[in-house]
Amino acid sequence: MxxxxxxxxxxxxxxxxxxxxxxxIGFGLRxxxxxxxxxxxxxxxxxxxxxxxxxxxxxxxxxxxxxxxxxxxxxDAMRARIGFVFQDFNLFSHLTVLDNVRICQVKVKGVAADVATERAQQELERVGLGDKASAYPAELSGGQQQRVSIARALAMDPxxxxxxxxxxxxxxxxxxxxxxxxxxxxxxxxxxxxxxxxxxxxxxxxxxxxxxxxxxxxxxxxxxxxxxxxxxxxxxxxxxxxxxxx
Amino acid sequence: MCREPDLDIYDVLLRDFPFLLKGLGVAVVLLVALLLIGFVLGMAICLLQLYGPRTLLVQWPLKVYERVFRGVPIIIMLFIFYYGVSGIYDISAFAAAVLAMGLRSAAYQSQIFRSAFQSVPAGQMMAARAMGMSKIKAIRHIVFPQSARHAIGPWTNEFSSEIKETSLAYVIGVVELTRQAHYIITSTQGNVLMVFAVVALLYFVLNRAGNSLLYAFERKLAVPGFEK
CATH class of the missing domain: 3.40.50.300 (P-loop containing nucleotide triphosphate hydrolases)
Known part of the structure; x- marks a missing residue:
């Protein structure tokens, strides 16, 4: 059940x-x-x-x-499978957009660097920000930052x-x-x-x-x-x- | 060196310049050693204060250490380490200076690092943890690189003041730049202003060179669009 x-x-x-x-509180999600x-x-x-x-x-x-x-x-293992999108984005401010979406794939899931890069690029395309890969978070609008943070969560395959x-x-x-x-x-x-x-x-x-x-x-x-x-x-x-x- | 009245001060300075450079070399080694001790120990103190166990048994000694070393004049510390320690263990004046100044620098550097770590918004750690990073990974990959950028400015300040304070090692007999200058003055009598002017210039050049390097490093690490 x-x-x-x-x-x-x-x-x-x-x-x-x-x-x-x-x-x-109780609820379930299929x-x-x-x-x-x-x-x-x-x-x-x-x-x-x-x-x-x-x-x-x-x-x-x-x-x-x-x-x-x-x-x-x-x-830690469970969190890697639960994507979380914050109200105030919390993008890693010292990393480029691409590295924001890459880093936890590599450091948490142990994904190979080139595979992580490819996946990150895909997820950025998915949220419509494929052309912003080399930008830094502070160079983006709030809406763009939030879309990056969604891509970052998606890249973990939660x-x-x-x-x-x-x-x-x-x-x-x-x-x-x-x-x-x-x-x-x-x-x-x-x-x-x-x-x-x-x-x-x-x-x-x-x-x-x-x-x-x-x-x-x-x-x-x-x-x-x-x-x-x-x-x-x-x-x-x-x-x-x-x-x-x- | 005995008194040689037929040489004027410029000849003496020229002749004894290698001694000044040697003194400068000693000062630089002292500086590097004390900053290194200060860095390693200061970072450890900072990490324990921020992320270590909150028990008084850990936190209280750290606090006492930091307060004591920031609250006592360095000359007194130099005397305590030289004369105090040499009663138990035969320690060279240079080693005593490295220890006293290194331990003090650790107290200052720990606070530089602590405020740099604290200036990283809490959301950064939270987001890293939420994605499954352990605390250690989050510190290493997310918080540390950001705090390093905040720390370089104040750390440059610490670097500058420690360069200048190496001259205090003079009082326990370390033959660094200031003491070499004093030798020249003693051997030629008078010319105090001229000799110290040259020494001042040497400290100044070293200071500027170090500062320029650190500022260049800061610019290199700067994140585009990120306001400081």
């Missing part, structure tokens, strides 16, 4: 200094599925995402990646990709190029969990929308259903507000 899940999050709890941010996490700020979405790859180790609960449990002792508000640090006119790349990945069959306020992305690319509030999952379901007839009042209220402003 759980074996065909790429990502299986079970009853995860996390507290910071006595404040319980996640109060028992191969090729895209799920979008939404909810008011402080609802625990980013914390949940960081618990999955133990950037913030969970206090309780278990996480399985393709049937294998994510634990402290295997964390089982799943996690996006932590990938467009929130961008100027509005730059969000489109990043959202388009994410939509393309979703339709190419990438398995993704996305925390975002981009409702256009949620509508078009999500297989399921998960609404979180106060550390709980309040409601989940296909985006069309939640947008048109959410069962829960708070879900409805939140989605209405987001739809107006987003």
């Amino acid at each position: 759980t074996d065909d899940l790429v990502l299986d999050v079970r009853d995860v709890k996390k507290s910071y200094e006595g404040l319980e941010v996640l109060k028992g 191969r090729g599925e895209t799920k979008v996490l939404v909810g008011p700020s402080g609802s625990g979405k980013s914390t949940l995402l960081r618990c999955i790859n133990h950037l913030t180790p969970p206090d309780e609960g278990r996480i399985f990646l393709s049937g294998e449990e994510v634990l402290e002792k295997n964390i 089982d799943v990709l996690l996006f932590d508000e990938p467009t929130s640090a961008l100027d509005p006119e730059l969000t489109g190029e990043v959202v388009r790349v994410m939509q393309k990945l979703a339709s190419d069959g990438m398995t993704m969990v996305v925390v975002t306020h981009e409702m256009s992305f949620a509508r078009q690319a999500a297989d399921e929308l998960i609404f979180m509030e106060n550390g709980y999952i309040i409601e989940q379901g296909p985006p069309q259903q939640l947008f048109s007839s959410a069962a829960n009042d708070r879900t409805r209220a939140f989605l209405n507000v987001i739809a107006e402003h987003g």
Whole structure:
């Protein structure tokens, strides 16, 4: 039953200094599925995402990646299979775009240098930045940097990709190029969990929308259903507000 | 060298210039040795302070070391190492100077490195770890190369001040540049200004040469588009 899940999050709890941010969260992700996490700020979405790859180790609960449990002792190997895209990109500022996409293939997975270069170039083409390989991150716009960071994650051939508000640090006119790349990945069959306020992305690319509030999952379901007839009042209220402003 | 009244100071300087160069050579060896000790030890202290165990047993001695060596005048340290250590173990004046100044430089360099490491945004380490790098790999491949760029400026400063402070090894009898100058002055009497002017020029040229090299290195490592 759980074996065909790429990502299986079970009853995860996390507290910071006595404040319980996640109060028992569980969800699963099949191969090729895209799920979008939404909810008011402080609802625990980013914390949940960081618990999955133990950037913030969970206090309780278990996480399985393709049937294998994510634990402290295997964390580096597991992280290599969990792509993570940060809100503020975090590209390695001393490396060229190409080396950003190459370095972890070589230093973490032990891929041969020429193979890594070829793969890096492919992934840069995929996000539309094949011509920027020799640029440095600081020479790129925010949208371009975020696309490089997506290429960097893709080059590791991850089982799943996690996006932590990938467009929130961008100027509005730059969000489109990043959202388009994410939509393309979703339709190419990438398995993704996305925390975002981009409702256009949620509508078009999500297989399921998960609404979180106060550390709980309040409601989940296909985006069309939640947008048109959410069962829960708070879900409805939140989605209405987001739809107006987003 | 006895007094030779028929030679004027220019002849003396010309004749004794090899001694000054020899003194300069000693100063350079002292400088390189103390900077090397300071670099290795300073880097170790910095890494332990930032990434080592947080226990007081480790952190407290490091802090005390750093505070003591930054807080005591180097002349006192030179005396302590020369006269203090030579009571237990026969140590040459040169070795005492290398040790005292090297250990002190380690305290300063550790803080240069520490602030350079800390100036690398936390997200860099986080992204490296998130992609599966171990802490050591992340430090080596991501944090260190960036912090090195931040460290060169302040390190150049440390280099400059240590060049100048090698002259203090004079007080425990190391025959470096300043002491060679003093010999010349003693043997010719007077001419203090002229001799020290030449010595000052030698220190200055060495300093500028070192600085130029380090600045060139800094420019070479500069990352395009990256504001400092």
